[in-house]
Amino acid sequence: MLKVDECRPNLTLSCYATHVPILSDIYKAFEITPKITFQKTYACSCSCSRIHTHTSCCFTLQQNYKTFREREPMSAYKDKDARINGIKDQIRVVPNFPKPGIMFQDITTLLLKPKEFKDTIDMFVERYKGKNISVVAGIEARGFIFGPPIALAIGAKFVPLRKPKKLPGKVISEEYILEYGRDCLEMHVGAVESAERALVVDDLIATGGTLCAAINLLERVGAEVVECACVIELPDLKGRERLNGKPLYVLVESH
Protein backbone atom coordinates (compact mmCIF):
# COMPACT_ATOMS: atom_id res chain seq x y z
CA MET A 1 0.00 0.00 0.00
CA LEU A 2 1.23 3.43 -0.89
CA LYS A 3 1.65 6.14 1.71
CA VAL A 4 -0.13 9.44 1.71
CA ASP A 5 1.76 12.69 2.06
CA GLU A 6 -1.06 15.03 1.54
CA CYS A 7 -4.78 14.96 1.61
CA ARG A 8 -6.65 17.47 -0.50
CA PRO A 9 -10.32 16.59 -0.46
CA ASN A 10 -11.44 19.30 -2.81
CA LEU A 11 -9.54 18.16 -5.84
CA THR A 12 -11.95 16.99 -8.46
CA LEU A 13 -11.41 14.24 -10.92
CA SER A 14 -10.31 16.71 -13.55
CA CYS A 15 -7.28 17.55 -11.43
CA TYR A 16 -5.94 14.13 -12.20
CA ALA A 17 -5.26 15.23 -15.69
CA THR A 18 -2.80 17.86 -14.55
CA HIS A 19 -0.65 15.54 -12.53
CA VAL A 20 0.76 13.79 -15.52
CA PRO A 21 3.93 12.22 -14.14
CA ILE A 22 2.10 10.74 -11.18
CA LEU A 23 -0.84 9.66 -13.26
CA SER A 24 1.13 7.84 -15.84
CA ASP A 25 2.96 5.93 -13.14
CA ILE A 26 -0.26 5.13 -11.43
CA TYR A 27 -2.00 4.12 -14.58
CA LYS A 28 0.87 1.82 -15.30
CA ALA A 29 0.92 0.46 -11.80
CA PHE A 30 -2.78 -0.03 -11.61
CA GLU A 31 -3.28 -0.99 -15.22
CA ILE A 32 -6.17 1.32 -15.73
CA THR A 33 -7.27 3.56 -18.54
CA PRO A 34 -8.72 6.97 -17.70
CA LYS A 35 -12.45 7.52 -17.96
CA ILE A 36 -13.37 3.89 -17.98
CA THR A 37 -12.84 2.20 -14.69
CA PHE A 38 -10.49 2.49 -11.83
CA GLN A 39 -9.89 -1.05 -10.99
CA LYS A 40 -8.44 -0.86 -7.56
CA THR A 41 -9.43 0.54 -4.24
CA TYR A 42 -6.91 1.58 -1.69
CA ALA A 43 -7.55 2.77 1.79
CA CYS A 44 -6.24 6.18 2.60
CA SER A 45 -3.92 6.31 5.57
CA CYS A 46 -5.36 9.62 6.69
CA SER A 47 -8.49 7.59 7.45
CA CYS A 48 -10.99 10.06 6.12
CA SER A 49 -13.94 8.39 4.53
CA ARG A 50 -14.40 10.73 1.62
CA ILE A 51 -13.61 9.85 -1.94
CA HIS A 52 -10.72 12.06 -2.81
CA THR A 53 -7.51 12.29 -4.64
CA HIS A 54 -4.04 13.04 -3.45
CA THR A 55 -1.32 14.87 -5.16
CA SER A 56 1.58 12.81 -4.10
CA CYS A 57 1.99 9.13 -4.24
CA CYS A 58 -1.29 7.60 -3.36
CA PHE A 59 -4.85 8.02 -4.19
CA THR A 60 -8.07 6.57 -3.04
CA LEU A 61 -10.24 5.38 -5.83
CA GLN A 62 -13.72 4.23 -6.02
CA GLN A 63 -13.82 0.77 -7.45
CA ASN A 64 -16.07 1.75 -10.22
CA TYR A 65 -15.64 5.09 -12.00
CA LYS A 66 -19.34 5.42 -12.68
CA THR A 67 -20.09 5.04 -9.00
CA PHE A 68 -17.46 7.63 -8.21
CA ARG A 69 -19.11 10.14 -10.46
CA GLU A 70 -22.49 9.49 -8.91
CA ARG A 71 -21.07 9.95 -5.47
CA GLU A 72 -19.63 13.37 -6.25
CA PRO A 73 -21.27 14.77 -9.34
CA MET A 74 -19.79 18.18 -8.96
CA SER A 75 -20.83 19.47 -12.29
CA ALA A 76 -23.57 18.74 -14.74
CA TYR A 77 -21.12 19.64 -17.44
CA LYS A 78 -19.19 16.51 -16.70
CA ASP A 79 -22.38 14.49 -16.51
CA LYS A 80 -23.23 15.57 -20.05
CA ASP A 81 -26.93 16.11 -19.57
CA ALA A 82 -28.49 16.75 -22.96
CA ARG A 83 -29.86 20.10 -21.84
CA ILE A 84 -26.45 21.49 -20.96
CA ASN A 85 -25.39 22.41 -24.49
CA GLY A 86 -28.57 24.35 -25.04
CA ILE A 87 -28.02 26.27 -21.83
CA LYS A 88 -24.37 26.95 -22.54
CA ASP A 89 -25.15 28.20 -26.04
CA GLN A 90 -27.49 30.86 -24.66
CA ILE A 91 -24.92 32.43 -22.38
CA ARG A 92 -23.31 35.42 -24.02
CA VAL A 93 -19.72 36.46 -23.38
CA VAL A 94 -19.18 40.22 -23.36
CA PRO A 95 -15.51 41.22 -23.61
CA ASN A 96 -13.96 43.95 -21.50
CA PHE A 97 -16.83 44.31 -19.05
CA PRO A 98 -16.88 45.72 -16.40
CA LYS A 99 -13.25 46.52 -17.15
CA PRO A 100 -10.66 45.71 -19.82
CA GLY A 101 -9.47 42.13 -19.87
CA ILE A 102 -12.54 40.63 -18.26
CA MET A 103 -14.72 38.31 -20.38
CA PHE A 104 -18.11 38.79 -18.75
CA GLN A 105 -20.46 35.80 -18.69
CA ASP A 106 -23.87 37.32 -19.42
CA ILE A 107 -26.84 35.15 -18.39
CA THR A 108 -29.47 37.66 -19.51
CA THR A 109 -29.51 36.06 -22.96
CA LEU A 110 -30.34 32.73 -21.31
CA LEU A 111 -33.35 34.40 -19.67
CA LEU A 112 -34.66 35.36 -23.11
CA LYS A 113 -35.10 31.71 -24.04
CA PRO A 114 -37.99 30.20 -22.08
CA LYS A 115 -37.02 26.60 -22.83
CA GLU A 116 -33.39 26.95 -21.82
CA PHE A 117 -34.25 29.07 -18.77
CA LYS A 118 -36.73 26.41 -17.69
CA ASP A 119 -34.14 23.67 -18.31
CA THR A 120 -31.70 25.54 -16.08
CA ILE A 121 -34.19 25.65 -13.23
CA ASP A 122 -35.29 22.05 -13.83
CA MET A 123 -31.75 20.75 -13.54
CA PHE A 124 -31.34 22.36 -10.13
CA VAL A 125 -34.79 21.30 -8.98
CA GLU A 126 -34.20 17.69 -10.01
CA ARG A 127 -31.02 17.66 -7.99
CA TYR A 128 -32.41 19.23 -4.83
CA LYS A 129 -36.00 18.14 -4.43
CA GLY A 130 -36.30 15.36 -1.90
CA LYS A 131 -33.15 16.51 -0.12
CA ASN A 132 -35.06 18.20 2.71
CA ILE A 133 -33.78 21.63 1.85
CA SER A 134 -35.84 24.26 3.62
CA VAL A 135 -33.90 27.39 2.63
CA VAL A 136 -32.71 28.69 -0.71
CA ALA A 137 -30.46 31.72 -0.22
CA GLY A 138 -29.92 33.86 -3.31
CA ILE A 139 -27.16 36.40 -3.70
CA GLU A 140 -28.13 39.84 -4.95
CA ALA A 141 -29.01 40.46 -7.69
CA ARG A 142 -28.67 37.65 -10.24
CA GLY A 143 -29.13 35.03 -7.53
CA PHE A 144 -32.61 36.55 -7.15
CA ILE A 145 -33.42 35.38 -10.67
CA PHE A 146 -32.51 31.72 -10.22
CA GLY A 147 -33.13 31.21 -6.50
CA PRO A 148 -36.89 31.85 -6.20
CA PRO A 149 -38.01 29.49 -8.99
CA ILE A 150 -35.91 26.75 -7.39
CA ALA A 151 -37.28 27.56 -3.92
CA LEU A 152 -40.87 27.50 -5.14
CA ALA A 153 -40.41 24.19 -6.90
CA ILE A 154 -38.78 22.39 -3.96
CA GLY A 155 -41.03 23.96 -1.30
CA ALA A 156 -38.29 25.94 0.41
CA LYS A 157 -38.31 29.50 1.59
CA PHE A 158 -36.28 32.09 -0.28
CA VAL A 159 -33.84 34.28 1.63
CA PRO A 160 -32.23 37.21 -0.20
CA LEU A 161 -28.61 37.98 0.69
CA ARG A 162 -28.06 41.62 -0.08
CA LYS A 163 -25.58 44.44 -0.34
CA PRO A 164 -25.47 46.69 2.74
CA LYS A 165 -28.43 48.86 3.76
CA LYS A 166 -30.93 47.29 1.39
CA LEU A 167 -32.65 44.99 3.87
CA PRO A 168 -34.91 46.75 6.38
CA GLY A 169 -34.95 45.73 9.99
CA LYS A 170 -32.36 43.70 11.84
CA VAL A 171 -29.60 42.11 9.80
CA ILE A 172 -26.34 40.27 10.28
CA SER A 173 -23.39 41.24 8.08
CA GLU A 174 -20.41 39.39 6.68
CA GLU A 175 -17.51 41.25 5.21
CA TYR A 176 -15.47 39.78 2.40
CA ILE A 177 -12.43 40.70 0.34
CA LEU A 178 -12.62 41.85 -3.27
CA GLU A 179 -9.79 42.17 -5.73
CA TYR A 180 -9.48 45.78 -4.61
CA GLY A 181 -11.06 46.53 -1.27
CA ARG A 182 -13.90 44.93 0.65
CA ASP A 183 -17.62 44.39 0.39
CA CYS A 184 -20.31 43.22 2.70
CA LEU A 185 -23.24 40.80 2.46
CA GLU A 186 -26.28 40.99 4.74
CA MET A 187 -29.06 38.63 5.81
CA HIS A 188 -32.15 39.21 7.91
CA VAL A 189 -32.03 38.12 11.52
CA GLY A 190 -34.62 35.40 12.00
CA ALA A 191 -34.99 34.50 8.34
CA VAL A 192 -33.17 31.23 8.85
CA GLU A 193 -33.33 29.02 11.91
CA SER A 194 -30.65 26.85 13.39
CA ALA A 195 -30.34 23.36 11.84
CA GLU A 196 -32.18 24.30 8.66
CA ARG A 197 -30.71 22.81 5.51
CA ALA A 198 -29.76 25.49 3.00
CA LEU A 199 -28.77 25.89 -0.61
CA VAL A 200 -26.86 28.96 -1.79
CA VAL A 201 -27.61 30.10 -5.34
CA ASP A 202 -25.88 32.57 -7.62
CA ASP A 203 -25.51 32.91 -11.37
CA LEU A 204 -21.75 32.52 -11.40
CA ILE A 205 -18.82 31.57 -9.17
CA ALA A 206 -15.49 33.27 -9.87
CA THR A 207 -13.08 33.60 -6.93
CA GLY A 208 -15.70 32.29 -4.51
CA GLY A 209 -15.47 35.29 -2.20
CA THR A 210 -19.16 36.16 -2.31
CA LEU A 211 -20.28 32.55 -1.94
CA CYS A 212 -17.91 32.14 0.99
CA ALA A 213 -19.48 35.15 2.70
CA ALA A 214 -22.93 33.67 2.06
CA ILE A 215 -21.90 30.34 3.57
CA ASN A 216 -20.53 32.12 6.62
CA LEU A 217 -23.74 34.07 7.13
CA LEU A 218 -25.83 30.92 7.08
CA GLU A 219 -23.47 28.96 9.29
CA ARG A 220 -23.34 31.77 11.81
CA VAL A 221 -27.04 31.26 12.49
CA GLY A 222 -26.60 27.52 12.72
CA ALA A 223 -27.90 26.49 9.32
CA GLU A 224 -26.32 23.62 7.44
CA VAL A 225 -25.21 24.62 3.96
CA VAL A 226 -25.86 21.52 1.91
CA GLU A 227 -24.45 22.80 -1.36
CA CYS A 228 -23.72 25.88 -3.45
CA ALA A 229 -25.35 25.97 -6.86
CA CYS A 230 -24.32 28.19 -9.75
CA VAL A 231 -25.13 28.25 -13.43
CA ILE A 232 -21.53 29.04 -14.42
CA GLU A 233 -18.12 28.35 -12.92
CA LEU A 234 -14.83 29.95 -13.89
CA PRO A 235 -12.66 27.06 -12.75
CA ASP A 236 -9.37 28.86 -13.42
CA LEU A 237 -10.20 31.21 -10.56
CA LYS A 238 -10.40 28.24 -8.17
CA GLY A 239 -13.50 29.43 -6.36
CA ARG A 240 -14.31 25.87 -5.43
CA GLU A 241 -11.43 25.84 -2.96
CA ARG A 242 -12.75 28.86 -1.13
CA LEU A 243 -16.02 27.35 -0.01
CA ASN A 244 -15.02 26.03 3.43
CA GLY A 245 -15.21 22.49 2.07
CA LYS A 246 -18.82 22.92 0.93
CA PRO A 247 -19.72 21.15 -2.29
CA LEU A 248 -20.37 23.15 -5.40
CA TYR A 249 -22.64 22.17 -8.27
CA VAL A 250 -22.52 24.01 -11.59
CA LEU A 251 -24.13 23.51 -14.95
CA VAL A 252 -21.54 25.11 -17.20
CA GLU A 253 -17.80 25.75 -17.00
CA SER A 254 -16.10 28.60 -18.78
CA HIS A 255 -12.36 28.85 -19.23
Add this chain to the structure above:
Amino acid sequence: MHAAASLLNSSNLSLRFASQTQTRLSPWIAAPSSVRLPLNRSQNYRIALPPLHSTVSGDSTQPQQMASADVKAQDPRIAGISSAIRVIPDFPKPGIMFQDITTLLLDTKAFRDTIDLFVERYKDKNISVVAGIEARGFIFGPPIALAIGAKFVPMRKPKKLPGEVISEEYSLEYGKDVMEMHVGAVQAGERALIVDDLVATGGTLSAAIRLLERVGVHVVECACVIELPELKGRERLGEKPLFVLVS
Protein backbone atom coordinates in the same frame (compact mmCIF):
# COMPACT_ATOMS: atom_id res chain seq x y z
CA MET B 1 -66.05 52.58 8.66
CA HIS B 2 -68.66 51.66 11.26
CA ALA B 3 -71.04 50.13 8.73
CA ALA B 4 -68.15 48.21 7.33
CA ALA B 5 -67.15 47.02 10.76
CA SER B 6 -70.61 45.64 11.44
CA LEU B 7 -70.56 43.86 8.11
CA LEU B 8 -67.23 42.45 9.10
CA ASN B 9 -68.85 40.98 12.19
CA SER B 10 -72.01 39.72 10.61
CA SER B 11 -71.07 37.89 7.46
CA ASN B 12 -69.50 34.45 7.52
CA LEU B 13 -67.16 35.33 4.74
CA SER B 14 -65.82 38.39 6.50
CA LEU B 15 -65.46 36.45 9.72
CA ARG B 16 -63.33 33.97 7.88
CA PHE B 17 -61.06 36.77 6.76
CA ALA B 18 -60.96 38.22 10.24
CA SER B 19 -60.03 34.93 11.84
CA GLN B 20 -57.40 34.36 9.24
CA THR B 21 -55.93 37.71 10.13
CA GLN B 22 -55.85 36.87 13.80
CA THR B 23 -54.23 33.51 13.34
CA ARG B 24 -51.78 34.85 10.81
CA LEU B 25 -50.73 37.95 12.73
CA SER B 26 -47.10 37.43 13.38
CA PRO B 27 -44.46 39.15 15.45
CA TRP B 28 -43.12 40.44 12.17
CA ILE B 29 -45.70 43.19 11.97
CA ALA B 30 -44.39 46.23 13.79
CA ALA B 31 -46.73 48.12 16.08
CA PRO B 32 -48.08 51.13 14.24
CA SER B 33 -46.68 54.46 15.24
CA SER B 34 -48.67 57.64 15.23
CA VAL B 35 -47.96 57.97 11.52
CA ARG B 36 -50.93 56.79 9.50
CA LEU B 37 -50.16 53.36 8.12
CA PRO B 38 -50.55 53.06 4.38
CA LEU B 39 -51.13 49.36 4.80
CA ASN B 40 -53.70 48.94 7.57
CA ARG B 41 -55.04 45.42 7.85
CA SER B 42 -58.66 46.44 8.41
CA GLN B 43 -58.51 48.75 5.42
CA ASN B 44 -57.76 45.75 3.22
CA TYR B 45 -60.99 44.12 4.20
CA ARG B 46 -62.94 47.35 4.01
CA ILE B 47 -61.95 47.52 0.37
CA ALA B 48 -62.63 43.85 -0.08
CA LEU B 49 -66.13 43.78 1.41
CA PRO B 50 -68.86 42.83 -1.02
CA PRO B 51 -71.89 45.07 -1.67
CA LEU B 52 -74.45 45.26 1.14
CA HIS B 53 -77.28 43.43 -0.54
CA SER B 54 -75.40 40.21 -1.16
CA THR B 55 -73.84 39.63 2.22
CA VAL B 56 -76.73 39.06 4.59
CA SER B 57 -77.10 35.39 3.86
CA GLY B 58 -73.42 34.95 4.47
CA ASP B 59 -73.07 32.08 2.09
CA SER B 60 -69.45 31.27 2.63
CA THR B 61 -69.46 28.25 0.37
CA GLN B 62 -69.56 30.42 -2.73
CA PRO B 63 -67.67 33.59 -1.99
CA GLN B 64 -67.26 34.44 -5.66
CA GLN B 65 -70.96 35.07 -6.06
CA MET B 66 -70.93 37.63 -3.31
CA ALA B 67 -68.00 39.45 -4.80
CA SER B 68 -67.98 42.83 -6.33
CA ALA B 69 -66.57 43.04 -9.83
CA ASP B 70 -63.09 42.85 -8.30
CA VAL B 71 -62.77 39.09 -7.89
CA LYS B 72 -59.20 39.15 -6.71
CA ALA B 73 -60.13 41.08 -3.60
CA GLN B 74 -62.28 38.13 -2.59
CA ASP B 75 -59.64 35.56 -3.27
CA PRO B 76 -58.98 33.78 0.00
CA ARG B 77 -55.27 33.67 -0.74
CA ILE B 78 -54.98 37.45 -0.45
CA ALA B 79 -55.38 37.45 3.32
CA GLY B 80 -52.44 35.12 3.81
CA ILE B 81 -50.30 37.15 1.44
CA SER B 82 -51.19 40.42 3.10
CA SER B 83 -50.48 39.20 6.59
CA ALA B 84 -47.11 37.81 5.54
CA ILE B 85 -45.87 41.26 4.57
CA ARG B 86 -44.03 43.05 7.32
CA VAL B 87 -44.07 46.81 7.87
CA ILE B 88 -40.84 48.38 9.11
CA PRO B 89 -41.20 51.91 10.44
CA ASP B 90 -38.68 54.62 9.60
CA PHE B 91 -36.87 52.78 6.84
CA PRO B 92 -34.96 53.87 4.83
CA LYS B 93 -35.56 57.18 6.55
CA PRO B 94 -37.79 58.57 9.33
CA GLY B 95 -41.46 58.76 8.53
CA ILE B 96 -41.47 56.03 5.90
CA MET B 97 -43.33 52.79 6.70
CA PHE B 98 -41.42 50.28 4.60
CA GLN B 99 -43.38 47.37 3.14
CA ASP B 100 -41.06 44.40 3.52
CA ILE B 101 -41.84 41.47 1.23
CA THR B 102 -38.96 39.32 2.48
CA THR B 103 -41.23 37.84 5.14
CA LEU B 104 -43.62 36.83 2.37
CA LEU B 105 -40.76 34.90 0.76
CA LEU B 106 -40.31 32.93 3.98
CA ASP B 107 -43.91 31.75 3.87
CA THR B 108 -43.83 29.08 1.18
CA LYS B 109 -47.58 28.92 0.76
CA ALA B 110 -48.04 32.68 0.60
CA PHE B 111 -45.17 33.07 -1.88
CA ARG B 112 -46.57 30.35 -4.09
CA ASP B 113 -50.04 31.90 -3.87
CA THR B 114 -48.61 35.28 -4.88
CA ILE B 115 -47.08 33.82 -8.02
CA ASP B 116 -50.18 31.74 -8.75
CA LEU B 117 -52.44 34.78 -8.62
CA PHE B 118 -50.33 36.57 -11.23
CA VAL B 119 -49.93 33.47 -13.40
CA GLU B 120 -53.67 32.79 -13.42
CA ARG B 121 -54.28 36.33 -14.58
CA TYR B 122 -51.67 36.39 -17.35
CA LYS B 123 -51.23 32.90 -18.69
CA ASP B 124 -53.73 33.20 -21.54
CA LYS B 125 -52.94 36.76 -22.49
CA ASN B 126 -50.23 36.02 -25.09
CA ILE B 127 -47.57 37.76 -23.09
CA SER B 128 -44.11 37.06 -24.43
CA VAL B 129 -42.08 39.34 -22.14
CA VAL B 130 -41.97 39.75 -18.39
CA ALA B 131 -39.82 42.74 -17.44
CA GLY B 132 -38.69 42.82 -13.81
CA ILE B 133 -37.33 45.89 -12.08
CA GLU B 134 -34.13 45.51 -10.08
CA ALA B 135 -33.90 44.06 -7.56
CA ARG B 136 -37.15 42.87 -5.96
CA GLY B 137 -38.81 42.59 -9.36
CA PHE B 138 -36.20 39.89 -10.03
CA ILE B 139 -37.79 37.78 -7.29
CA PHE B 140 -41.37 37.83 -8.61
CA GLY B 141 -40.80 38.25 -12.35
CA PRO B 142 -38.91 35.05 -13.26
CA PRO B 143 -41.34 32.58 -11.63
CA ILE B 144 -44.19 34.30 -13.48
CA ALA B 145 -42.24 34.28 -16.76
CA LEU B 146 -41.38 30.60 -16.41
CA ALA B 147 -44.96 29.65 -15.68
CA ILE B 148 -46.46 31.56 -18.61
CA GLY B 149 -43.69 30.68 -21.08
CA ALA B 150 -42.44 34.24 -21.50
CA LYS B 151 -38.90 35.54 -21.52
CA PHE B 152 -37.60 37.50 -18.56
CA VAL B 153 -35.95 40.87 -19.13
CA PRO B 154 -34.19 42.54 -16.20
CA MET B 155 -34.49 46.34 -15.96
CA ARG B 156 -31.43 47.51 -14.10
CA LYS B 157 -29.65 50.40 -12.45
CA PRO B 158 -26.92 51.97 -14.59
CA LYS B 159 -23.77 50.09 -15.53
CA LYS B 160 -24.98 46.70 -14.36
CA LEU B 161 -25.97 45.28 -17.74
CA PRO B 162 -23.05 44.36 -20.01
CA GLY B 163 -23.17 45.16 -23.70
CA GLU B 164 -25.44 47.63 -25.48
CA VAL B 165 -28.25 49.16 -23.44
CA ILE B 166 -30.88 51.84 -23.75
CA SER B 167 -31.42 54.18 -20.81
CA GLU B 168 -34.36 56.07 -19.40
CA GLU B 169 -34.03 58.79 -16.81
CA TYR B 170 -36.68 59.27 -14.18
CA SER B 171 -37.31 61.52 -11.21
CA LEU B 172 -36.93 60.59 -7.59
CA GLU B 173 -38.17 62.55 -4.61
CA TYR B 174 -34.76 64.25 -4.59
CA GLY B 175 -32.85 63.99 -7.81
CA LYS B 176 -32.93 61.56 -10.69
CA ASP B 177 -32.11 57.96 -11.43
CA VAL B 178 -31.60 55.94 -14.58
CA MET B 179 -33.02 52.60 -15.67
CA GLU B 180 -31.44 50.46 -18.38
CA MET B 181 -32.52 47.61 -20.62
CA HIS B 182 -30.55 45.53 -23.09
CA VAL B 183 -30.77 46.42 -26.75
CA GLY B 184 -32.31 43.50 -28.61
CA ALA B 185 -33.84 41.85 -25.56
CA VAL B 186 -37.32 42.60 -26.83
CA GLN B 187 -38.75 43.02 -30.32
CA ALA B 188 -41.29 45.52 -31.60
CA GLY B 189 -44.79 44.15 -31.36
CA GLU B 190 -44.16 41.91 -28.37
CA ARG B 191 -46.65 42.01 -25.50
CA ALA B 192 -45.10 42.73 -22.13
CA LEU B 193 -45.84 42.64 -18.44
CA ILE B 194 -43.85 44.76 -15.99
CA VAL B 195 -43.36 43.33 -12.50
CA ASP B 196 -42.15 44.93 -9.29
CA ASP B 197 -42.79 44.24 -5.62
CA LEU B 198 -44.42 47.60 -4.90
CA VAL B 199 -45.74 50.71 -6.64
CA ALA B 200 -45.43 53.95 -4.72
CA THR B 201 -45.23 57.13 -6.80
CA GLY B 202 -45.09 55.16 -10.02
CA GLY B 203 -41.88 56.82 -11.20
CA THR B 204 -39.93 53.60 -11.63
CA LEU B 205 -42.78 51.80 -13.36
CA SER B 206 -43.28 54.75 -15.70
CA ALA B 207 -39.63 54.62 -16.69
CA ALA B 208 -39.96 50.91 -17.41
CA ILE B 209 -43.04 51.53 -19.55
CA ARG B 210 -41.22 54.20 -21.53
CA LEU B 211 -38.20 51.96 -22.09
CA LEU B 212 -40.33 49.17 -23.50
CA GLU B 213 -42.51 51.44 -25.60
CA ARG B 214 -39.47 53.12 -27.10
CA VAL B 215 -38.59 49.83 -28.76
CA GLY B 216 -42.13 49.21 -29.95
CA VAL B 217 -43.33 46.81 -27.27
CA HIS B 218 -46.94 46.86 -26.14
CA VAL B 219 -47.10 47.02 -22.34
CA VAL B 220 -50.21 45.06 -21.46
CA GLU B 221 -50.18 45.69 -17.72
CA CYS B 222 -48.05 46.49 -14.69
CA ALA B 223 -48.22 43.99 -11.86
CA CYS B 224 -47.16 44.61 -8.27
CA VAL B 225 -47.67 42.77 -5.03
CA ILE B 226 -48.32 46.00 -3.10
CA GLU B 227 -49.73 49.41 -3.94
CA LEU B 228 -49.54 52.52 -1.78
CA PRO B 229 -52.67 54.19 -3.15
CA GLU B 230 -52.25 57.51 -1.41
CA LEU B 231 -49.06 58.09 -3.41
CA LYS B 232 -51.19 57.99 -6.57
CA GLY B 233 -48.85 55.83 -8.60
CA ARG B 234 -51.79 54.59 -10.64
CA GLU B 235 -52.37 58.07 -12.01
CA ARG B 236 -48.76 58.41 -13.05
CA LEU B 237 -49.10 55.34 -15.21
CA GLY B 238 -51.68 57.11 -17.32
CA GLU B 239 -53.80 54.71 -19.25
CA LYS B 240 -51.59 51.70 -18.49
CA PRO B 241 -53.49 49.26 -16.30
CA LEU B 242 -52.07 48.34 -12.93
CA PHE B 243 -52.88 45.12 -11.10
CA VAL B 244 -51.98 44.68 -7.45
CA LEU B 245 -52.71 42.05 -4.86
CA VAL B 246 -52.58 44.18 -1.73
CA SER B 247 -53.29 47.88 -1.33
